[in-house]
Amino acid sequence: MNKLDNALLNLLLKDGxxxxxxxARELDISRAHARDRVQQLVESGVIEQFTAVVNPSKLGKVISTFVDLKVAPHAIEGMAAELAECHEVINLYIMSDLRSLHMHTLTDSQEIFDRFAREHILGRPEVISVNCTTLLSRVKHGRGGAKI
Incomplete structure (x- = not known):
């Protein structure tokens, strides 16, 4: 990775x-050089995919909830795999303590989130604790991930 690669990544993060x-015009290089560098970033795995950023509220997904679960360590991978299959879950992470899951859900209503929680989280013996917070307002959104 060099300064040109960083500049290309930042341009793509703004507009994939x-x-x-x-x-090429923005960076004062040839079009072929820009294409070759981007292709190298794809082949090396730095760029994993090109995707669209969708506004969830335009699709009726108005309840954005962040859920932190403490799970018995023996069950964390299985629970993560199960939750990852749920369409309500848009991001899911196993945290460094190896017993915490951090997840972001999007649902059409509070009732739908409640149903999701009752079906997939609450009352399970492997779940030690649950902390849920619902988004009030978005102050900063890192579209495309971290800036380079």
């Missing part, structure tokens, strides 16, 4: 559909 010609 930016053309190689526009990148």
């Amino acid at each position: 559909r930016m053309s190689y010609a526009d990148m």
Whole structure:
């Protein structure tokens, strides 16, 4: 990774559909060089995928909830795999203590989140504790991930 790679990544984080010609103009390099560097970033795994950022509220997903679970260590991978299959879960992480799951859910209503929680979280013996917080307002959103 060099300064050019970082600059290309930051352009793509702002606009994943930016053309190689526009990148080249912005960075004062040739279109072919921009294309080759981006292709190398893809092949090396630095760029995992190109995707669209969707506004969930435009799709009726107005309840954004962050859930922190403490889970018995022997059950964490199984529980993570099960929760990862739920369409309500949009991000899910196993944390460094190896007994915590951090997850972000999007649902159409509080009632749908409640049903999700009752079906997949509450009352399970492997769940030690649950902490849920619902998003009030978004102050900063890192579209595309961390800036390089």
